[in-house]
Amino acid sequence: MNNSSEKDYFESLISLEYTHTAGSATTRFLEAVAEGKIVGQKCPKCSAVYVPPRGSCPRDGVPTSEEVTLTDRGCVESFTVVHIPIPGNPIEPPFVSAMIRLDGANISFLHLIQEIPVEEIRIGMRVEAVWKPQEEWTTSLENIKWFKPTGEPDIKPESLIFKPK
Numbered sequence: 191m192n193n194s195s196e197k198d199y200f201e202s203l204i205s206l207e208y209t210h211t212a213g214s215a216t217t218r219f220l221e222a223v224a225e226g227k228i229v230g231q232k233c234p235k236c237s238a239v240y241v242p243p244r245g246s247c248p249r250d251g252v253p254t255s256e257e258v259t260l261t262d263r264g265c266v267e268s269f270t271v272v273h274i275p276i277p278g279n280p281i282e283p284p285f286v287s288a289m290i291r292l293d294g295a296n297i298s299f300l301h302l303i304q305e306i307p308v309e310e311i312r313i314g315m316r317v318e319a320v321w322k323p324q325e326e327w328t329t330s331l332e333n334i335k336w337f338k339p340t341g342e343p344d345i346k347p348e349s350l351i352f353k354p355k
């Protein structure tokens with residue numbers, strides 16, 4: 191480099207396409223999501239319900255073959271306020287990404303919270319899924335556009351602590 195203001199790297203956009211093999215438990219989950227249902231799996235030893243299911247209980251090391259159908263309602267387990275836009279996503283920052291714990295589940299998954307001012311979102315807030323129109327459903331959790339408040343009373347965060355049976 192001749193000049194200290196010159197970069198010793200260059201910036202370039204790249205595009206990568208890949209195929210993800212979901213595995214049997216996640217495949218079943220995604221097939222159900224394509225029908226507007228959310229299914230998890232229950233551990234035969236500790237009764238923990240995993241959604242999305244992974245096919246086994248990490249606590250007990252046993253297969254989780256019992257399927258459980260869950261509601262699309264739950265609560266905010268934790269969240270973060272995002273101030274950086276997602277490329278190609280129309281949602282304007284700041285927005286909230288939250289770990290959603292569905293009723294009857296013992297783990298949470300990441301999704302968006304909308305239809306409420308960011309500063310009013312809180313841990314324990316009751317939320318429900320807002321689904322895309324059915325004709326747009328695919329085998330993706332993106333069938334749910336986001337979660338919105340139900341208006342029900344908040345739950346106590348300590349009620350989310352799992353106690354194995």
Ligand SMILES: [Zn+2]
Nearest residue numbers: 233236247250
């Ligand atoms: Zn277990």
